Amino acid sequence: MRRPILAANWKMHKTNAEAIDFAEAFVPLVAGADVDVVIAAPFTLLDRLGPKLAGSGIALAAQNVNPNESGAFTGEIAPAMLVDVGCRYAIVGHSERRALYGETDEVVSQKAVALLAHDIRPIVCVGETLEQRDAGAALSVVAQQLRGSLSEIPTTRAAEVVVAYEPVWAIGTGRTATPQIAQEVHESVRAVLSDLFGSTGAEIRIQYGGSVKPETVYDLMAQPDIDGALVGGASLDPEAFSRIVRFDREGAK
Numbered sequence: 001m002r003r004p005i006l007a008a009n010w011k012m013h014k015t016n017a018e019a020i021d022f023a024e025a026f027v028p029l030v031a032g033a034d035v036d037v038v039i040a041a042p043f044t045l046l047d048r049l050g051p052k053l054a055g056s057g058i059a060l061a062a063q064n065v066n067p068n069e070s071g072a073f074t075g076e077i078a079p080a081m082l083v084d085v086g087c088r089y090a091i092v093g094h095s096e097r098r099a100l101y102g103e104t105d106e107v108v109s110q111k112a113v114a115l116l117a118h119d120i121r122p123i124v125c126v127g128e129t130l131e132q133r134d135a136g137a138a139l140s141v142v143a144q145q146l147r148g149s150l151s152e153i154p155t156t157r158a159a160e161v162v163v164a165y166e167p168v169w170a171i172g173t174g175r176t177a178t179p180q181i182a183q184e185v186h187e188s189v190r191a192v193l194s195d196l197f198g199s200t201g202a203e204i205r206i207q208y209g210g211s212v213k214p215e216t217v218y219d220l221m222a223q224p225d226i227d228g229a230l231v232g233g234a235s236l237d238p239e240a241f242s243r244i245v246r247f248d249r250e251g252a253k
């Protein structure tokens, strides 16, 4: 049984004071929720946000990492530095990083392996653009990204990986994929994972991301291959994100 995983992706938002206000409001709202909750915050917030989440079961995450151990990489953050501030997850290959910073499947794969070497779970993002979907290539694009991005993950570590399917056309647009469209892709992602990792593929959690809201999460989570959500905009507000985390109750219409 795959445990649901609801993750916030704060992107380039919040100061430390705002993050602490969020944590103080959010932690009590999700107390007792029987799911994994993750907050991927900007690097500057991790050291102070971590202690605010301690004891809540909510996991701290980064939004990126450099795959090297240390060295002359100005402006970069190494996996050991994420361990140092208590990160248990890190997002890799987000479509914004692929599109704006040239992150390739090969780099994403290196980052995922580097994270696992430090016992940080990678959240590996994949997803097609609108042009690719309109050309009928959504499933093949996602499969190719997956194979490239997971190419160096050994089967023994694969269950620690989380995959996030985020159609680029749904990110920040208010245009959530329908549960049926999302499920179709998640089912094909599951098939690729089984092909790559055998029976371990069935243990890997697949999140949907792209304009997830309290009102849409319940129907998405009802799909057989949707195991969680990666949430941008709606995760910035503690009340909205807590409703997403509690999809089984308050998210229901």
Ligand code: PGA
Residues within 6 Å of the ligand: 009, 166, 170, 171, 172, 173, 174, 209, 210, 211, 212, 230, 231, 232, 233, 234
């Ligand atoms: P969104 O972002 O929820 O604001 O669409 C999701 C993401 O990019 O992870």
